[in-house]
Amino acid sequence: MGPRMAKVVEVNGPLVTIELADVRTGEQVRIGRLELMGEVIARHGEHALVQMYEPTESLRPGEPVEALGHPLSVELGPGLLGGIFDGVQRPLLEHAKQHGDFIPRGVHIPPLxxxxxxxxxxxxxxxxxxxxxxxxxxxxxxxxxxxxxxxxxxxxxxxxxxxxxxxxxxxxxxxxxxxxxxxxxxxxxxxFHRWPVRSPRPYRSRDDAVAPLLTGQRILDTFFPLVKGGRAAVPGPFGAGKTIVQQQIARWADADIVIYVGCGERGNELVDILESFPKLTDPNTGRSLMERTLLVANTSNMPVVAREASIYVGVTLAEYYRDQGYDVVMVADSTSRWAEALREVAGRLGQMPVEEGYPAYLASRLAAFYERAGRVQTLAGGNGSITLIGAVSPPGGDFSEPVTSHTKEIVQTFWALSKELADARHYPAVDWVESFSGYVASCSGWWAEHVDPRWAEQRAAALEILAQAEELARIVNLVGPEALSPQQRWALQGVALFREGVLQQSALDPVDSYCSPQKQFALLDQMLSIYEHGLRLLEFGVPVQELLRLPLLAEAQRLKGSYSNDQLDELRSFAARVDGEFERLHSEYAQHAKAEP
Amino acid sequence: MSEKEYRLASAARNGLLYMRGVPDIALGDRVVVRDHSGRRRNGQVIRTSNELVLIQVLEGTDNLDLENTWVRFLDQPFEIALSPDILGRVFNGIGQPRDERPPLFSKLKRNVNGAPVNPAARAYPREFIQTGLSAVDGLNSLVRGQKLPIFSGSGLPHNRLAAQIVRQARLPGEESQFAVVFAAMGVSYSDARFFRETFADSGVLRNVTMFLNLANEPAIERLILPRAALTAAEYLAFDLDLHVLVVMTDMTHYAEALREVATAKGDVPARKGYPGYLYSDLAEIYERAGRIRGKPGSITMMPVVSMPSDDITHPIPDLTGYITEGQLVLSRTLNNLGIYPPLDIPPSLSRLMKDGIGKDHTREDHARVAGQIYASYARALEVRNLASIIGAEDLSETDRNFLDFADAFERRFVGQREDEERNIVETLNLAWELLSLLPPEALTRVGAADLDKYHRWHGTQAEQQ
Incomplete structure (x- = not known):
């Protein structure tokens, strides 16, 4: 179908009614003298309803419309990486070069x-x-x-x-x-070729995920791992650090290609990436991070309909690199803004709202989007994967709201961010009680082979202590620490070791920002070893106050920032010192016990 | 400009005027509505087809009939005139003067809706602004081009705090060109006067452009007002190269006006009756703050959001927090203790702080000290909670240190006089003085070198004796 002409009938915010028969839903149209871009979303008799990717101010009835004969498509070819595109793949750097600092309307620059x-x-x-x-x-x-x-x-x-x-x-x-x-x-x-963004690209078959996606973040990799080809969500109230978690993943994930979709978020966050990534090096290749990164930016002040499209543009670009045999990570910040764009259009169409104003198809759209993740055998015969990580911004931090609860049912890894942790500046504020990962079993093989065979059991042991502590903290809040047994007070100290020494990780500290799997395990193992040493001494009769006074506890909590990924030997010698120190206490008390039988 | 007037109104209700059969009207067009008494009202086209044109009347549709209502379509969007003379002036919500001085004439007119900044053209804000307030500079630093709202509640001193920041904000070691754009939506007369007097007393009135809509003035005008103010701010920042601080009070009144119009239009409500597009609408306003690469000027934004019933999860503060780069939250508890400014530290945050502080901007230990204060204060609040249950006597020695720390921190660090200006070095030294109330082993967010250099631990009481 070639271009066909028609005219505008009604303008209602981002929705425009045009008079045009023989147009398909999904087809692209150019509207008015300004040639604004839009997409047909419904047909009604001779009329078609169009949602606009650009503001419709100054548009009037009777203006001309051109139907382009194809659905929203992206251009796929070399020249995408290192670029920044808007929600309908307009190249923003080129835009700024040609049209200045603000985005004018009706400008058409080819993406490549x-x-x-x-x-x-x-x-x-x-x-x-x-x-x-x-x-x-x-x-x-x-x-x-x-x-x-x-x-x-x-x-x-x-x-x-x-x-x-x-x-x-x-x-x-x-x-x-x-x-x-x-x-x-x-x-x-x-x-290059074009591909419609709402149709998933074909592949030969689905494969099982085999390797973890390593992000260098201890709480993610060690406690709630994700696999290459997996699906994850990061929900959290504002200020809990969603964006930092997403950016850390975009920085350090051991993927070939990273696609960062800023969907209805702040412009400055994308600038941060644009300015900082070229200066950072990929820990796996030693090259500038920007060489493997592609940004899709539809910031919160850009038109809402293009925001809805941006997620699909991002995932189609991801599929294209997957089909070339690469491991791709796509982070979408935030899927809530995408859902809100759906809601806004649905509201203007007068569709019946179901939960909090969202349309009934919210859950199925979300599920269909996440289904585009996965590890596949490509048509060319190789393996490629897409890992999807979506941020969720629940209103008021309430995880029972529709977008969070539907997402929770779809994803396998759930990194729940907590306001309390963030308020104490404990970052990443991933709540170890609320979060989960369905990939622990598939990852343990990799860790056993590449890092340490005890990974699964040490991880479980640490989580058990952390879970126990929740209960103890409640008791302390009711009756104070004196009511606890020495073992319980030592368990609380164990939690402090894990919280400060392992879980808390500073994205800003150059030593701590990326933590290799080997160092992750060494720190975990160290904290567990201190905890177990202590338990043995308690049984032996050493008072808990004596243990709590040990200066090596504070030192252990600072290890993460004191030694880099290459200084595993120093970590080992610290471990030896810990063993020595506990040994000394042990023999001291042994003599004590002999002296006073 | 068209001279033709139409008398084709078919319905008038809830601030909306429906016109039948006016052809070829553009969306967003400005209109003038003349009623039976000859009074003129301003309006804007919000929906258009040849059969029906929907007009939002800024002054409302009270006292309108259909038979004697004449509508003129101006064939232009809402624009304001811009020139350097806007400094020192006071305008209403649509940019008409309200200071008894003649209207501004200028060839340069801009659409109040502006256009979105290309994210690729932005420059990342990283210049530390010293406000002279320890709780802001030390823990939630403001940088040039940031949008940092004040979340407040009724009766809390958000206006005094905003005024103090306007008076004291400066870049250390630089005297620069600055301007203030003050956007007041639905404020009381006394609040408006307070700001005016503050600006006059500190001698900045010449550098201030005010946009004013009082509590008893048309609510719908509040929808245009922040856009007009920001169009002025963009002109001052990116045409005249000034550093502009925009204070907007109160965004809650803005959102309520938006809800009023949305309800009248029959939009599907999302939370608490606010329309689903509240987020996008607020973002259009807040995202106009920032810096642009290659331009010396900047727009720093400080909106005031009053939280209905002090509820931070209410849609207005909630959505604001998702858009802005942090928030300063005021605490009723601290206010009741007589602490000014009553900044509630745990929920307060500045997202852009990380790049505006440190060796090249403030001092190399800044980030770690701030992190340590946050962590220690969080622990101290837990201890205080515990003490209220089991009594302070039964606390351990260390826990008692934390209790002392919490009190001293609130009184001496957060609290300061309204005319007191502390520079950043004083603020950081004070932070270390307070951290010295805690034993070194309780401080795990700072490095050993920091402790050597700044920490003055006098030992436990037992050790001292």
Missing amino acids: DRGKLWCFEPNPEFRIGMQIEDGAVLGTVQETPTIAHRILVPPGMGGELVELVSACDITVEAAVARVKQADGVIAELSL
Whole structure:
């Protein structure tokens, strides 16, 4: 279907009614003299209802409308990484260059830079006349020094290879291959293609997740792990540190590609990433973090309908890199703002609200979105994964509200942030009672093989002490610490060791910001060892006050920031000192006991 | 500008005027409504088709009939005139003067709705502003281009606090060009006068542009007012290169006006009757704060939000907190103890603090000291809770130290006089003086080097004896 013309009938905020038959829901339209972009969401007789990606101020009835004949699509090709795009994939850096500091309306700049030149290396295994499949790797373009961008045969375009060239200094539009399709038509393939964002990209099959997604954050990796291809949510009231958790993951996750979707959040947070990531290095490759990062930004003051689209734009870009065989992490901050955009449009359509004004399809939309995560076997035959991590912003911090409760049913890892912890500046404020992870069993194999076979049991032991402490803290609040047995008072001290020494982690401290799995385990093991040593001495009759006075307790809590990931030897020698110190106390009391039988 | 007047009103209710059969009217158009008595009211088109045009009348639809109501469409959006002369002036919600001086004439007019800043064009705020208040500078530092609201409750001194910050805010070691834009929505006459006198007394009145809508004036005008004020602020900051501090009081009145109009339009309510788009609407206002790369000026925003029944989870403070870069929360308990400013430390937060402090901005130990004070005060509040149950006598020695710390911290660090200005070094030294009431092993957020340098622990009482 080519472009067709029509006219505006009614303007109601971001919703515009147009008179146009034969248009499909989902189709893109350009409206008015300003050529504002929108998407058809409903048909009613000769009329179509359009939700607009841009503000509709000054639009009037009777203005012209052009239907573009395709749904909302993204351009997929080299030149995406390191970029920042808005909710409908307009390139914001280029926008600023051409149109200044504020975003004007009706400006159409192609997402991929048409002037940039690339070097295309064809797949050496391909011969002319061969039958090539959908999703096969035609060749590669070195997109950034670390990422080889694999140019794929767009799904639905496979056939007999007629021509495949090797070419340098070509633009994304240049044809690099010609393929004869089943109907005999010869199609030209360039370095990029388009894909509709609301249709998941095809893959061969789903695979089981096998490896943890390591983020360098102790409470996440050690206590509530996530896997590559998993789904996670970070709910929390304002000020609990959702954004810092998301940014830490974007910084340190051991993924190939990170897609950060700022959906209805603050502009300054994206600037923070844009300014800081180029200066940070990826701990796995040693290269600038920006080379593997792509930002999709629809900040809270940008039009609400494009916010709804931004999540799908982000996940489609993620699928494209997954199909090239990469492990992709997509963080969406925040899915609540996306749900609110749904609610806003539903409200204007007069749809019946069910919970807190949200439409009835909220749960199914959320589930369908998270279902696009997973580890798959790609059409090209390799493995790729998408890990989805969504922030949730529950109103008033109430986790029973619709978006949080539906999300909780969908995700496997739930990092609940707590206001109380954040108020005491205990970051990351992940609540160890409310949070859960369904991936502990799948991760324990990796930890046992790469770090320590005792990982699963030590993790469980630490969580048990933490859980016990909840109960003890309640007792203390009722009757004071004197009512506790020495063992119980020591358990409270054990909790302090875990809280300060392991769980609390400073994103701002260069030593502590990223913690290697080896150091994570060493710290966990150290705190457990101190706790167990203490328990033994208590049984032996050493008064608990004596133990609580030990200066090595404060020292142990500072270990995380004192020694870097490379100083595991120093951590070990501290462990030896701890053993020595407890040994000394033990023999002191042994002599004491002999002297006074 | 069209001279044509239409007499086609078909309904008038709840501040909305319905017009039948006026063709080709643009959304957002400004209109003038003339009623039977000849009185003119301002309005704006909020929905348009050739059959029906919906007009929001800023002064309300009381005392309107349909037969003698004439509507003129101005064919222009809401705009305000801008020139350097806006400094020192007082305007109403739609930018008309209310200081008995002639209207401003300028070729430069801007749409009050502005356009969103391209996130890629923003510069990250990282310049520390010294307010002279220890609880702000030391623990919740303000930086240039930040939006930091004051969450307050009825009867709490948020106005005095905002006024003190306006008087004292400066960049250490720099005398710079600054301006204040003051946006007052639905405030009482006495509050408006208080700010005016404060600005006059401190000699900044020449640098202040005020937008004023009093409690007894049309509520719908409050929907335009912050947008007009921010359009002025953007002009001062990004055209005239000034550092602009925008004080907006009270955002709760703004949100209530929004709810009033939304209800009249029949919008689906989300929480407490507020429309689902309250978040986006507030964000359009708050996100206009910031810095732009390559431009010397800045907009720092300090909105006042009064929390209905002191409830921080009420939609207005809640959504505000999700948009702004932190919040300063006032405490009724501290206020009742006579502590000024009664800043409730645990829920207060400045998100941009991390990049505005430290070696190059304030002092290298700043971040750690702030973290330690927060952690120690949290523990101290637990101890205080415990003491109220089991009595202070049964506390351990360390716990008693924490109790002393909490009292001293509230009285000496948080509390200060309304005319007292402490520089950042004084604030940090005071923080260490208070931390010296606690034994070193209780301080795990600071490093050993910090303890050596700043901590003056005199030992437990037993050790001293």
